């Protein structure tokens with residue numbers, strides 16, 4: 001890629017826009033041009049907001065020239081996953097069911113971005129209702145990996161991560177129920193943070209599995225990720241699960257480098273399904289950090305081996321309940337045949353409005369919640385969840401952070417796992433534990449193998465995102481990685 005303003009780190013761009021070194025108009029125009037050129041090949045976006053974004057940039061530049069104080073995201077193009085509502089813009093959730101659904105209100109995170117003068121440039125592709133790990137299960141077609149377009153970008157927030165990796169946005173929002181921010185961040189070589197449960201308001205996020213998911217930021221570097229997190233976190237009276245504490249502030253934490261970090265490396269995340277290239281890359285990071293004087297110790301979280309089945313039971317159970325609202329009557333896909341009775345209309349709308357993966361999960365979730373099976377599945381999974389949380393509590397008495405691979409394997413070929421849901425579910429083995437425990441977790445790029453990205457995952461105790469940013473920055477500074485964009489490098 002030739003040197004352009006898009007190459008300047010976003011945390012610097014935002015300062016340059018505010019002091020008139022760069023105009024928001026130029027930055028937005030270049031981003032839109034890039035989207036036009038590259039997105040037909042990547043399919044990161046479901047909706048691109050062109051004219052309104054340019055109008056906002058012009059208006060903002062004018063305000064800056066007039067000396068007005070602008071917000072902390074002033075003039076930046078921000079992409080938002082298409083399951084997070086932005087008023088008057090379609091919110092499809094990657095589903096035929098909501099193909100023509102226009103959001104009547106802003107999610108709290110969208111409001112916060114607008115308040116900070118960020119420019120919402122589009123809505124990004126995802127696995128239908130965020131159910132997936134590859135962004136192939138979208139009614140709007142698969143998103144492709146910018147590093148190699150024959151490979152998946154990870155998912156379900158694959159559109160958001162791909163938009164960042166391919167310079168089609170400065171910052172993005174995804175949601176992470178069992179890895180949907182960290183998986184695509186890892187596969188696309190960008191930074192993705194799943195915040196502590198309750199740190200960011202979920203108001204306006206279409207629910208898949210509400211006890212597990214959080215909205216979080218995606219960016220090309222740690223400092224830029226922190227800027228967006230700074231703006232979106234905090235209590236919201238419209239989300240009863242958001243924690244009522246003083247919002248954390250991260251902008252200044254990079255001034256001092258971190259000196260002491262007790263690092264734990266839990267065995268369970270390096271099991272037999274983890275490819276040797278991934279092993280190598282993660283241990284390379286750990287050894288580099290060790291050379292800087294940070295000590296690590298191997299440890300064990302014995303109950304984490306039950307995380308994947310517990311996660312899928314809980315996620316599918318909650319999904320079956322959350323998705324019960326889509327009947328196509330008030331909004332959403334409707335067969336529109338007036339002569340049908342209610343039962344037939346309901347089942348026809350749901351059969352045709354939802355894709356196979358979503359229907360499969362609704363059926364399984366209905367089963368695990370049904371009388372007679374509830375105790376055996378859902379209740380048991382919840383008990384395991386508590387035990388896993390206790391495993392983490394114990395580990396964090398001894399360690400500040402835990403370091404593990406984000407994904408067990410390298411980005412795989414499109415279509416490779418489409419007919420094998422279990423092998424796709426297995427890809428989440430290292431990401432779901434943090435969701436079950438409600439702890440924050442970040443994925444940082446740590447290298448390439450045969451040109452394909454690998455991410456290192458750092459986990460910390462609840463509401464210690466500051467530790468993730470500090471450790472993440474340390475890793476980022478000390479691990480040399482290729483910052484180009486694979487096959488799209490020269491586009």
Ligand code: GLN
Nearest residue numbers: 130131132177178179180
């Ligand atoms: N791959 C996981 C699932 O399909 C996680 C998805 C997510 O985090 N939204 O449930």
